[in-house]
Amino acid sequence: MKSVALHNLGCKVNSYEIEVMQQMLQEKGYTIVPFDETADIYIVNTCTVTNIADRKSRQMLHRAKQKNPAALVVAVGCYVQTGREDVEQDPCIDLAIGNNRKKNLASILEEYLQDLEQEDAVAENAENAGHGVDKTLHDTTVIDINHTAEYEEMTLKQTAEHTRAYIKIQDGCNQFCSYCVIPYARGRVRSRRAEDIIREITGMAQNGYREIVLTGIHISSYGIDFDEEAWKRGESVSVLKEDEERRDYSGSSKLIDLLERIHTIEGIERIRIGSLEPRIITEETAARMAALPKLCPHFHLSLQSGCDATLRRMNRKYTSEEYAESVALLRKVFDHPAITTDVIVGFPGETEEEFAQTKEFLDRIQFFEMHIFKYSKRAGTRAAVMSHQVPDPVKTTRSAELLAMEKEQSKQFRTHYVGREAEVLLEETKEIGGTEYLLGHTRDYVKLAVSVKENKKNVANTVICGRVQGFLTDEILLLSPLEFSK
Template sequence: MNNKTIATYTLGCKVNQYETNAVEEIFTQNGYTLTDFDDKSDIYIINTCTVTSMSDRKSRQVIRRAKKNNKDAVVVVMGCYAQNDPDTIIKIDDVNLVVGTKDKNKIFDEVQKITNHDKVVRVTNIMDELEFENLSVTSYTKNTRAFVKIQDGCDRYCSYCIIPYTRGRIRSRNIGDIVREVQSLSDNGYKEVVLTGIHIASYGKDLKKSKDKLIPIINSQKDDFIQADISLIDVIEEVSKIKDIHRVRIGSVEPIIISDDFLQRLTKIEKFCPHFHLSLQSGCDDTLRRMNRRYTTDEYKNAVLKIRQYFDSPAITTDIITGFPGETQEEFEKTYSYLSDINLYEMHIFPFSRRSGTKAYDMKNQIDNDTKHKRSEKLIALANKNKNEFEQNLIGKIFDVLFEQKEEQYYHGYTKNYVKIHVKSENDLSGKLIDVRIIGFEDGRLIGELII
């Protein structure tokens, strides 16, 4: 009997979380027991992020924590930071194996070959990778919703972003594999799935073009789908056909994907969750051009208006970078005014982080940290105001809520448009999908009551 243990720690995005869960599943299927990262374990795996310099620093901090509870453990580092800078990571004391964003399904076999004294780097050129690495997750230990990775890589090359260099070319997952994984998750009791990837708006671009139509046959052989001129909307439609999946949610998308046809097809999918994370980054066209973002503020606004035309109370969220090189005070004020006008539900504000290897790293007119943070604080205040207004406008409305867990006296869960609701109940609501009327707003939280 195998009594060995594994502990993991994930930094960064939902794709990283999915990949960590997939690696965990490989180990547990081979007899390992999953333990907490701060407990004694035989193997520690850290899945790293490199989107900002802060991400690199946090990754190193977590790596150095790994062997505190077991000096004889094997430490594995994977993910985007490992892909981008393996030489730095392998020099960190106690790191035994470095794997990038490829060959994650080989980590288990690699670990069986090494000791806690070895120093092994298994990082290859990700730009040479042309096929999607098929991992699988059939269960999550702590979630009521399941993430399903459908795509990897990015070809947009925004001037500030290191991720295309760490994730490589666009690779789309076979739609049959996606459907089978979602079916397995449904069989294990999951009611909601989130389709995620590095750039899911590009799903299908790399697939072989054919005159054949998409043929859906669920739970059949591996060739049950013919990949033919398909895109993200086709994946959403096929996944939504699985009987016991009640909700289908999508990760971050670009405004380029928002068209009348796309939205019309979405409105016909009752299970679709109208939460759109539309990446913006700046509300000034001059800044967007320097960022190499391939849309204008007018195009973005039109996408927002279209979504609001097709859906009732959709939650539209975004990311904004402050202090991008060359961002004048006038450009920042344009961004502030623009964001005030379009009034999004949530905005994640980030001061610009200079990443070596990107075009923005060498740009002139870098902005000082003090200015970046002051601009961030101003936008955060606006974001909080917009969020409070959006949520208070929901009072009196009825939503179905998928409940997660209890916090103090309240169970919390999320509506289809990803608004967090708190409800008092003596009954266990975890994992249940129940209609709730929103009755108030207290201490920054929306309060609801069950409709029995």
């Protein structure tokens, strides 16, 4: 059987999908090899969130062809969806598969290889072999992503992580932020049937996974595409709503409904949720989440800017004060929750005064972690052609200021745990400063370390309780175990 090497770029949704694709290929008998080895087939799950992501996708595809010029090089995903013309003209790419066709990877490969074999048989010479095989199999491997209501059902059985499993619950986005191309790469919101999610998580629990993370392109929109009457009957039926207001994200109650169902699954001890829309946090939703003991008090609320004028140019649908109110609600119902966020610096038109407002807001909120990004133009978005583009040196200076702020806030959040008891799910072994430690995370995602030498019984996928002694590194706290939980 042919050997296959896979490489993933981009988000957690891409990571989930490539693991399922690898699983499908293994079930068909393909041999999986590392990407830096010679393989018969190379598959790159691409990203297109920025121009840099596009370039990285092309680089990995070209690297594969250079590694083995005779190999079949397959481009999959978002870069294919938004850059089809470039993909079709790229001589390093043999086969292109867009979004919502990844579940058909194995059958598409089989069809392509059959066409290739037939083409080679009639080719006059080796130089012309395979040149007549269409990269999209006559427009069947890349669909119009904006006109489908179908959620691409894929089921994961195992994952590279041994304790934590990412579970995809929806695809697509209706938000259309001015800097983002993802709605065009992923299409409109399509939610996964709750029954399929429960079945997958139940299977992961039976395979020993104790923690799951719900992920998607815009999970706060989960369920907005479901037929209301069907939902009331306990069914998850997705329909394409052509006249849907693009700002609608009112599926929040359905996301909480889903969390409550997952909470009942035996064997799952921790539930995490991916990036949330700030407006999903209301008195009702916060209270319902707080009533779920398995739900980890770790919330990523996407911010992007603390200045309302900048938020309007970004086409974000909330104000800074509405964001602050959402954080306050979480801190009201959870004890010391970990709040993380994303911030873009140097967005077109961001003045010194606007940046100062963002800094002041970030200082007021106080986050566990902040992911700081310098604005990068993305062709095809409104922001790319906005006036008053901020010079790169200014972006770099502003980014450095926020990174320094992030480091201090993160340290303060971690310091809260020194001298306190904590529970950690052990995940991996790592040597730090010549000593071997077992590393894991608390429920609010603070990383802790336990000495292997002093605690030989400790094993991965074990929950232990202990007292935090202090900092082992800037980002890792040292735990002295009190007892094993399970």
